Amino acid sequence: MASRRVWCEYAALPDGVLAGVLISIDEGLIADIHVGPDNVPADAEQLCGLTLPGFANAHSHAFHRALRGRTHRGRGDFWTWREQMYRVAGKLTPENYLALARATFAEMLLAGFTCVGEFHYVHHAPGGEPYAEPNAMGHAIVQAARETGIRLTLLDACYLRGGAGRPLLREQLRFTDGSAARWAARVDALVDAPLVRIGAAVHSVRAVDAPSIATVAKYAAGRSMPLHAHVSEQPAENEQVAMEFGCSPTEILARQGALSSRFTAVHATHLIPTDIELYARAGCTCCFCPTAERDLADGVGPSAELRAGGVRLAIGSDQHAVIDPFEEMRGIELDERLRSMRRGTHPARGLIDAGTANGYRSLGWHNGGRLAVGSLADLTTVSLDSVRLAGAPLDGLLEAVVFAASTGDVSTVIVAGTTVVDHRAHVDIDTVGELRTSISALLEGK
Amino acid sequence: MASRRVWCEYAALPDGVLAGVLISIDEGLIADIHVGPDNVPADAEQLCGLTLPGFANAHSHAFHRALRGRTHRGRGDFWTWREQMYRVAGKLTPENYLALARATFAEMLLAGFTCVGEFHYVHHAPGGEPYAEPNAMGHAIVQAARETGIRLTLLDACYLRGGAGRPLLREQLRFTDGSAARWAARVDALVDAPLVRIGAAVHSVRAVDAPSIATVAKYAAGRSMPLHAHVSEQPAENEQVAMEFGCSPTEILARQGALSSRFTAVHATHLIPTDIELYARAGCTCCFCPTAERDLADGVGPSAELRAGGVRLAIGSDQHAVIDPFEEMRGIELDERLRSMRRGTHPARGLIDAGTANGYRSLGWHNGGRLAVGSLADLTTVSLDSVRLAGAPLDGLLEAVVFAASTGDVSTVIVAGTTVVDHRAHVDIDTVGELRTSISALLEGK
Numbered sequence: 001m002a003s004r005r006v007w008c009e010y011a012a013l014p015d016g017v018l019a020g021v022l023i024s025i026d027e028g029l030i031a032d033i034h035v036g037p038d039n040v041p042a043d044a045e046q047l048c049g050l051t052l053p054g055f056a057n058a059h060s061h062a063f064h065r066a067l068r069g070r071t072h073r074g075r076g077d078f079w080t081w082r083e084q085m086y087r088v089a090g091k092l093t094p095e096n097y098l099a100l101a102r103a104t105f106a107e108m109l110l111a112g113f114t115c116v117g118e119f120h121y122v123h124h125a126p127g128g129e130p131y132a133e134p135n136a137m138g139h140a141i142v143q144a145a146r147e148t149g150i151r152l153t154l155l156d157a158c159y160l161r162g163g164a165g166r167p168l169l170r171e172q173l174r175f176t177d178g179s180a181a182r183w184a185a186r187v188d189a190l191v192d193a194p195l196v197r198i199g200a201a202v203h204s205v206r207a208v209d210a211p212s213i214a215t216v217a218k219y220a221a222g223r224s225m226p227l228h229a230h231v232s233e234q235p236a237e238n239e240q241v242a243m244e245f246g247c248s249p250t251e252i253l254a255r256q257g258a259l260s261s262r263f264t265a266v267h268a269t270h271l272i273p274t275d276i277e278l279y280a281r282a283g284c285t286c287c288f289c290p291t292a293e294r295d296l297a298d299g300v301g302p303s304a305e306l307r308a309g310g311v312r313l314a315i316g317s318d319q320h321a322v323i324d325p326f327e328e329m330r331g332i333e334l335d336e337r338l339r340s341m342r343r344g345t346h347p348a349r350g351l352i353d354a355g356t357a358n359g360y361r362s363l364g365w366h367n368g369g370r371l372a373v374g375s376l377a378d379l380t381t382v383s384l385d386s387v388r389l390a391g392a393p394l395d396g397l398l399e400a401v402v403f404a405a406s407t408g409d410v411s412t413v414i415v416a417g418t419t420v421v422d423h424r425a426h427v428d429i430d431t432v433g434e435l436r437t438s439i440s441a442l443l444e445g446k
Numbered sequence: 447m448a449s450r451r452v453w454c455e456y457a458a459l460p461d462g463v464l465a466g467v468l469i470s471i472d473e474g475l476i477a478d479i480h481v482g483p484d485n486v487p488a489d490a491e492q493l494c495g496l497t498l499p500g501f502a503n504a505h506s507h508a509f510h511r512a513l514r515g516r517t518h519r520g521r522g523d524f525w526t527w528r529e530q531m532y533r534v535a536g537k538l539t540p541e542n543y544l545a546l547a548r549a550t551f552a553e554m555l556l557a558g559f560t561c562v563g564e565f566h567y568v569h570h571a572p573g574g575e576p577y578a579e580p581n582a583m584g585h586a587i588v589q590a591a592r593e594t595g596i597r598l599t600l601l602d603a604c605y606l607r608g609g610a611g612r613p614l615l616r617e618q619l620r621f622t623d624g625s626a627a628r629w630a631a632r633v634d635a636l637v638d639a640p641l642v643r644i645g646a647a648v649h650s651v652r653a654v655d656a657p658s659i660a661t662v663a664k665y666a667a668g669r670s671m672p673l674h675a676h677v678s679e680q681p682a683e684n685e686q687v688a689m690e691f692g693c694s695p696t697e698i699l700a701r702q703g704a705l706s707s708r709f710t711a712v713h714a715t716h717l718i719p720t721d722i723e724l725y726a727r728a729g730c731t732c733c734f735c736p737t738a739e740r741d742l743a744d745g746v747g748p749s750a751e752l753r754a755g756g757v758r759l760a761i762g763s764d765q766h767a768v769i770d771p772f773e774e775m776r777g778i779e780l781d782e783r784l785r786s787m788r789r790g791t792h793p794a795r796g797l798i799d800a801g802t803a804n805g806y807r808s809l810g811w812h813n814g815g816r817l818a819v820g821s822l823a824d825l826t827t828v829s830l831d832s833v834r835l836a837g838a839p840l841d842g843l844l845e846a847v848v849f850a851a852s853t854g855d856v857s858t859v860i861v862a863g864t865t866v867v868d869h870r871a872h873v874d875i876d877t878v879g880e881l882r883t884s885i886s887a888l889l890e891g892k
Contacts, residue, residue, distance in 0.1 A: 065837075066837065068837065068838070068846070068849075068850055069835075069838045069839060069842055069845050069846030069847075069849055069850050070839055070842060070845070070846075071789075072779075072789075072790065072793075072794060072842075072845040072848075072849055073790070073793070073842070073845065074790055075788065075789065075790035075791070076788075076789050076790055077787065077788055077789055080789075081789065106833075107833045110833055235787075293784075294780045294781075294783060294784055295780065295783070295789075295849075296783075296789070297783035297784070297786070297787045297788055297789045298787070299784060299787055300784055321849065321850065322834065322850055323833075333518075334740045334741065335740075335784065337740060337741070337742075337743035338740055338743070338745060338746055338781065338784065340743070341523065341681075341743045341744070341745055342521065342522075342523055342743055343517075343518075343521065343522050343523055343526075343527065343741075343742070343743045344518065344519070344520055344521035344522055345521070347518075347519070348518060385878060386878065387552075387553045387556055387769075387853075387877050387878055387881060388768065388853075389515075390877070390878040390879075390881035390882050390885075391511075391512065391514065391881045391882050391884075391885035391886070392514070392515045393515060393516055396515055396516060396518075396519070399515050399516070399518040399519065400514070400515030400516075401515075402518075403514075403515055403518055403741075403767065404514055404515050404767065404768055406852055406853070406854065407833075407834075407852070407854075408852065408853075408854035431833050431836070432831060432832065432833055432836040433836075435833060435836035435837045436836050436837050438837075439836075439837035440837070
C-alpha cells in the first residue's frame with residue numbers, strides 16, 4: 001500500500017476518456033490525477049490501453065464455479081438446475097471451499113473484477129450442525145479473498161425455510177441458523193478488516209418469513225450494512241408470494257423495512273411497475289446478472305424501466321457460467337434490445353457505471369468505482385492490442401470496450417494500489433492449476 | 447497440401463469426443479483416423495486440447511467489421527443502424543476492400559472459423575457505374591480469402607430495388623446490376639477455384655422483385671450453387687411483403703422456386719409456422735446470427751420450432767460485432783432460453799453441428815465440417831489451458847467448449863491440411879496491424 005504512480009495511455013475519468021493520465025496512489029487511495037503530463041515520469045508504471053475503475057462483481061456464489069459446463073445436458077429449467085447446484089453445495093467443507101473460492105476469486109481478478117460481493121448461505125455442516133467455529137465457512141471465503149487480493153463484501157445470508165409454509169429440504173439444512181436472531185448472533189462475530197466488509201442478505205422472500213426479514217433489515221440498518229436479496233428471479237417466486245401475501249416480493253421487502261439506499265435487489269427480473277417505484281423511491285440498486293439469467297432461462301428484466309425510474313443498476317456473474325464483466329455490462333443492453341427491439345437504451349457510460357461505481361456502492365464501498373481523487377485505487381487496464389479491439393475509435397473507446405472486449409484483453413489489475421494481475425497473470429496464483437485442483441477435489445473428493 | 451499427420455489430445459468425432467486420435471491428411475482431405483494409438487508417432491504434430499472440425503461462418507459481410515464499436519451512440523433500431531452501415535459501404539473500393547476483408551478473414555481464422563460465406567452485394571462503383579473489371583469487388587474478396595488461407599464461398603447477391611415499388615436509394619445504386627439477367631451475366635464470369643466456391647444470393651424479398659427471384663433461383667439451380675437470402679430479419683420486412691403479396695417472404699421465395707436443399711434463409715427471425723413447414727419440406731437451412739441479431743435488436747428466431755421441424759441451423763457473425771463461433775453457437779440456445787424460459791432445447795452436439803457441418807453444407811462444401819475419413823481437412827483446436835475451461839469435465843468437453851470457450855482459447859487452425867493459425871497467431875498476417883490500417887484507410891481515407 002506504499003505510494004506509487006501509474007501513467008495511463010488512456011483513462012476513463014468520470015467526465016470521459018482522456019489520453020495520458022498520471023494517477024498518484026497513496027495508502028490504497030487515488031491521491032492525485034494529472035492529465036496530459038509533458039513526459040511520463042521515470043518512476044511511473046506505464047499502463048498501455050484503457051484504464052478503467054476496477055469492476056465490481058456485486059453478486060457471486062463462488063462455489064457455483066464448479067458447475068461450469070456441467071449443467072447443459074438434458075432439458076430442464078431453473079429448478080432442475082437448482083437440484084444439480086444443491087448436490088455440489090452438499091459437498092462443501094471449509095477446506096475445499098477455501099481452495100475453490102481462492103481459485104474463483106483469482107479468475108475474477110484476471111477478468112478485471114477488483115471487488116466481489118459473495119452472497120453466502122452455506123453456513124453449517126451438511127445436516128445443519130454448526131461447525132466448531134460457527135463462521136468457519138465465512139472465514140474461508142474471507143481468507144480466500146485476502147490471499148488473492150480481491151476486495152470483498154461478505155453478504156451473509158439468512159435462510160430459514162423451504163418456501164411459504166414449507167420446511168427446509170434436506171439439502172437446505174446447512175443453510176439455516178434456525179431463526180433470524182440466531183443468524184444475527186452468528187453474523188455479529190464477523191468483523192470488517194482491510195479490503196473486507198461484512199454485509200447482510202435475505203436469501204429471498206421464499207426462504208425468509210416476513211417477521212424475520214424485518215429482523216435482518218433492522219440488524220443491517222443498525223450497522224449501516226449493505227443488504228441484498230434475491231428478488232423475483234423466477235415467476236414461480238412471484239406466484240408463491242402472491243398466494244401467501246397477495247402482493248409482490250418487493251412489496252413484502254418494503255413492508256418489512258428492507259428497502260433503503262443500502263438495499264440491492266438481485267436479478268429483479270419479473271418486477272411489476274409498483275416494484276420499480278418502490279426501488280426508485282428508496283434509492284435501491286438492482287443487480288442484474290445477465291449471463292446467469294440467460295443461462296438459467298430466467299427471462300429479461302426491465303432494465304429500461306428501472307433506468308427511466310432512476311434506479312441504479314449493478315452487475316454480477318452469480319453462478320459463473322462465465323466470469324466476464326464485459327459480457328455482463330453489454331448483456332444488460334443487448335438483452336434489452338432483444339426485449340424491446342430498440343437499440344441504445346443504456347449508453348456505454350451507464351453500463352460502465354453499472355459495472356463499477358454502482359456495484360461498489362451496492363457493496364458498501366462508497367468511495368469506489370471511480371477514477372477520482374479520494375477514490376479507492378482499484379484499477380483495471382484493458383489492452384487495445386487484440387483483434388477484438390483493433391481499429392476501435394479513439395473517441396469511442398468506452399463503446400468499443402463495453403461491446404467488444406473480452407477477459408483476455410485485461411492486462412493489469414490493481415487493488416488498493418497493489419498490482420494483483422500483471423501481464424494477464426495473477427502475480428501469486430496459478431489460477432488454472434488451482435481451478436482444476438479445487439474443482440476436482442470438490443466434485444470427486446480428491 | 448502435402449500429406450501429414452496430426453495427433454489430437456481429444457477430438458470431436460461424429461460419435462463423440464475421444465482421447466488420443468491420430469488424423470492422417472492427404473491432398474487437403476482426411477485420409478485416415480486412428481483412435482488410441484499406443485504411441486504418438488514421431489512425425490505427427492501434437493494438437494493439445496480439443497480438436498473440432500473447423501467452424502463455418504455461413505453469413506458474413508466483411509466490411510461491417512469497420513463498424514465494430516461505432517454504432518452504439520444514441521438511440522435507434524435496425525434501420526438507423528443501416529444508415530451508418532451505408533455510409534461505410536459508400537467508401538469501399540476494390541483496394542480498400544481487399545485490405546479490410548483480408549484482415550477480417552484473418553480475424554475469423556484466429557477465432558476458429560475455417561470457412562466463410564461472404565454475402566456480397568457491393569458490386570459497382572458509387573453511383574452504380576461498373577468497374578472496368580465488373581467483378582473487381584468480388585475478385586478482391588476472393589483474393590483476400592486466398593491470401594489468408596480461409597475457405598470461401600462467395601455468395602454473389604442480386605439487389606435490384608429499394609423495396610416494393612420503391613426505387614433504389616442513392617447509397618444502394620452500387621449494389622445493383624439493373625436486372626437479374628445482367629446479375630447472372632456478371633456472375634457467370636466468376637469461377638470456382640481451390641478453396642473458393644461461387645454461390646448465389648437474393649439479397650432479400652425487399653430488394654428483389656418476384657420474377658427476378660425466380661431468375662436467380664433458376665440460375666443457381668442450373669449450376670447446383672448454394673442460394674442464400676436474408677429472410678424476415680425485421681417485422682417491417684414481413685409487413686411490406688404482406689402489403690405487396692399478402693403472404694410471408696418465405697412464401698414468396700417458395701413460389702419463385704428458391705427453396706431447395708441448397709437454400710439458406712439468413713436470420714429467419716420472424717417466421718410464421720407455415721414458413722417453417724416450407725423450409726422443412728424443402729430441406730433448407732436457416733442461418734442464425736445471434737450476436738448480430740441481439741446487437742441489432744432484431745428479436746429471437748424460432749430455433750426450437752425449426753429444430754423440432756427438422757430444419758438444419760447454421761451460424762454466421764454477419765456484421766462482426768464480435769467474431770466468435772462459440773458466442774454464436776451458444777447464442778442459439780441461450781436466446782432460446784430467454785424466449786421460452788426452458789433450458790436444453792439445443793444439445794451441445796447440435797450446436798456444434800450448426801457451427802460446423804451444417805454451415806459447410808449451406809456453403810456448398812458437402813464433405814466439410816466433420817472429422818471423418820474423406821472430409822475436408824479443416825480443423826480447429828481449442829486449448830483447455832485457460833481459466834475459462836479449467837476444471838471442465840473430460841466427459842463433457844463439448845458442453846464446456848460450447849458454453850464457456852472464447853476465441854482466445856483457439857490455439858491451432860488448419861485449412862485443407864495447411865496450418866494457418868499456430869500458437870494463436872496467423873502464420874503470415876499481422877492481424878491486429880492490418881485491422882487497424884485497413885479500417886483507418888477505409889474510414890478516414892488514409
